[in-house]
Amino acid sequence: MKNNKSKFSKYLVSGVAALALAAGAAGSASAAENGKFRVGIVTFLSGPAAGPFGVPSANAAKVLVDELNKGNLPAPYDKVGINGLEIEAVVIDEAGGATKQVEEYRNLVQRQKVDAVIGYVSSGDCLAIAPVAEELKTFTIAYDCGTPRLFADNPDAAYMFRTGLDASVDNIGAVRYLAATRPDVTRLAGIQQNYSWGQDSWADFTAAASALMPEAEVVEEQFPKIYQGQYGAEISALSVKRPEVVHSSFWGGDMEALVLQANARGLLEDATGLLTCGEASFATYKDQAPNGMIIGARGPFGQFAPDNELNTWFEGVYQNAYDLEPVYPATKMAQAILGLKYAAENAGVGDKEIASAEQLAAAMKGATFESVSGTVEMARANGHQAMQGITYGEYHYEDGVASIKNAVSFAGECVTPPEGVAAADWIADGFPGAQCN
Numbered sequence: 001m002k003n004n005k006s007k008f009s010k011y012l013v014s015g016v017a018a019l020a021l022a023a024g025a026a027g028s029a030s031a032a033e034n035g036k037f038r039v040g041i042v043t044f045l046s047g048p049a050a051g052p053f054g055v056p057s058a059n060a061a062k063v064l065v066d067e068l069n070k071g072n073l074p075a076p077y078d079k080v081g082i083n084g085l086e087i088e089a090v091v092i093d094e095a096g097g098a099t100k101q102v103e104e105y106r107n108l109v110q111r112q113k114v115d116a117v118i119g120y121v122s123s124g125d126c127l128a129i130a131p132v133a134e135e136l137k138t139f140t141i142a143y144d145c146g147t148p149r150l151f152a153d154n155p156d157a158a159y160m161f162r163t164g165l166d167a168s169v170d171n172i173g174a175v176r177y178l179a180a181t182r183p184d185v186t187r188l189a190g191i192q193q194n195y196s197w198g199q200d201s202w203a204d205f206t207a208a209a210s211a212l213m214p215e216a217e218v219v220e221e222q223f224p225k226i227y228q229g230q231y232g233a234e235i236s237a238l239s240v241k242r243p244e245v246v247h248s249s250f251w252g253g254d255m256e257a258l259v260l261q262a263n264a265r266g267l268l269e270d271a272t273g274l275l276t277c278g279e280a281s282f283a284t285y286k287d288q289a290p291n292g293m294i295i296g297a298r299g300p301f302g303q304f305a306p307d308n309e310l311n312t313w314f315e316g317v318y319q320n321a322y323d324l325e326p327v328y329p330a331t332k333m334a335q336a337i338l339g340l341k342y343a344a345e346n347a348g349v350g351d352k353e354i355a356s357a358e359q360l361a362a363a364m365k366g367a368t369f370e371s372v373s374g375t376v377e378m379a380r381a382n383g384h385q386a387m388q389g390i391t392y393g394e395y396h397y398e399d400g401v402a403s404i405k406n407a408v409s410f411a412g413e414c415v416t417p418p419e420g421v422a423a424a425d426w427i428a429d430g431f432p433g434a435q436c437n
Contacts, residue, residue, distance in 0.1 A: 042119025048253030302328030
């Protein structure tokens with residue numbers, strides 16, 4: 001690890017400033033008018049989710065667009081821009097809540113005349129956007145939001161896609177990791193943000209644990225409100241019950257605060273923390289997180305991305321630009337942009353022509369494309385939801401260097417419900433059809 005906290009802060013500010021300038025320069029000309037492929041990029045540039053999630057994502061978008069426009073990517077993405085057209089990014093801050101994001105989305109489509117939209121960390125935001133994408137017939141990729149409801153609530157989606165995984169996969173994978181590495185654990189606890197993301201994550205985790213680790217019992221659960229920031233009472237309540245593992249789906253600033261406070265109060269000395277979103281803060285934990293804490297990256301992203309040509313290239317250009325390794329939100333943004341490029345260049349239009357939303361959707365539906373995370377199969381939700389494997393491992397920090405140890409990967413077919421089957425039903429039935437060898 002080359003970075004330190006001051007470097008992280010510097011690149012956080014400079015990255016936002018650069019993107020703000022790019023967005024301001026974009027104006028409101030349509031792609032047809034300026035001969036460019038215009039993409040709306042939406043992620044957190046302010047608020048508690050900006051540092052660990054939004055800014056790495058925005059920085060990834062900036063560096064990837066720059067390099068695509070120069071034709072610098074490895075094959076099969078070495079064609080300049082998107083389908084030979086220069087890419088122009090219109091960057092929007094995701095802060096402000098779902099109502100504001102719907103207004104911003106309409107502005108991107110109707111006034112900024114973007115050809116596609118990529119965005120959304122918040123599950124509430126992507127749930128609000130999904131029906132509007134259908135109404136406005138706009139090709140849209142959710143790059144990060146993890147709610148299983150995205151397509152359950154929108155089963156007939158035509159224009160909405162997700163190139164990342166949902167939270168059910170996160171939590172089934174987390175239990176499979178425990179079963180593989182700590183099969184004798186009998187005392188589980190959890191602390192989740194008290195809204196649908198946290199509640200659904202905990203429900204999937206506890207159900208999977210009941211199925212795969214029947215000797216384990218849940219000894220405590222806590223549900224503080226989102227963005228609460230101080231968790232002394234909840235940490236004390238957890239500590240009293242002496243769990244062996246504490247699971248959390250916290251993300252953003254809440255996750256970082258929880259780790260700092262739980263470690264300082266000794267909870268993470270007595271129990272192993274298991275953070276499904278934990279890799280997002282890999283670059284900033286340092287000695288604030290205990291060695292052996294289990295972290296995930298919501299898929300094969302960030303530190304868990306494979307050693308392939310695309311990822312080696314992406315890690316190199318990202319670290320060269322920001323002096324930081326890309327964490328999983330950055331990798332997921334890169335994956336969404338590559339998915340868009342794949343769809344646009346396989347939509348059956350001529351060189352330097354812009355595919356319609358219908359053509360983009362047809363090319364993306366059920367597609368298989370290569371990414372920084374390996375092969376992506378749009379194999380669920382009627383071809384609109386990506387299926388990939390997931391990896392968990394232990395965070396270690398020694399001699400000024402952070403690393404992952406004891407990583408274990410599970411194939412997509414091992415942790416993903418079959419097409420048309422709800423995760424809760426699949427878990428309750430004992431994971432029929434799971435392929436885990």
